[in-house]
Amino acid sequence: MEKNPTDVFVVAAALVDNQRGVLVQKRPKGKHMAGLWEFPGGKIEKGETPATALARELQEELNISVQVTDLEPVTFASEPLEGKNLLLLLYVCKCWSGEPESLENSELQWVMPDKLEELDMPPADGPLVDRLRKLL
Numbered sequence: 265m266e267k268n269p270t271d272v273f274v275v276a277a278a279l280v281d282n283q284r285g286v287l288v289q290k291r292p293k294g295k296h297m298a299g300l301w302e303f304p305g306g307k308i309e310k311g312e313t314p315a316t317a318l319a320r321e322l323q324e325e326l327n328i329s330v331q332v333t334d335l336e337p338v339t340f341a342s343e344p345l346e347g348k349n350l351l352l353l354l355y356v357c358k359c360w361s362g363e364p365e366s367l368e369n370s371e372l373q374w375v376m377p378d379k380l381e382e383l384d385m386p387p388a389d390g391p392l393v394d395r396l397r398k399l400l
């Protein structure tokens with residue numbers, strides 16, 4: 265069977281801090297879905313596993329170091345996205361080195377799990393938030 269060339273593979277992390285909650289970042293102006301809050305992460309690049317891709321994204325976006333063994337797979341979402349098919353894998357991460365800071369000029373905020381559903385997030389994130397609320 266032919267592979268589907270329209271799939272977009274994305275990995276994202278719920279960074280969980282017991283006191284502050286879960287870290288979310290705002291999509292910057294100029295990108296599609298600008299202004300929506302999302303979990304840090306991005307597309308898997310050639311030669312990467314999902315976990316190595318996510319560790320790279322967290323370093324690039326937030327300047328934190330994460331061990332791939334500290335990335336716990338939690339759930340996934342599948343959604344149409346701009347004529348393509350988004351497959352988003354969500355991990356929980358409770359252990360990292362460094363204090364998250366935005367290296368890409370995105371606004372960051374910590375949100376308690378039961379308040380996540382009040383944020384404007386991309387359509388794919390609704391089920392992810394439900395799952396997290398039950399888990400955390």
Ligand SMILES: Nc1nc2c([nH]c(=O)n2[C@@H]2O[C@H](COP(=O)(O)OP(=O)(O)OP(=O)(O)O)[C@@H](O)[C@H]2O)c(=O)[nH]1
Pocket residue numbers: 274275276295296297301302303304305306307345350352386387388389
């Ligand atoms: N990181 C992240 N991406 C998400 C979430 N939910 C969701 O639909 N996405 C989508 O997954 C894709 C993430 O890839 P990306 O961050 O590399 O893409 P982008 O559009 O920001 O940048 P690009 O211009 O480099 O393609 C985006 O299309 C984004 O809208 C989420 O919670 N976290």
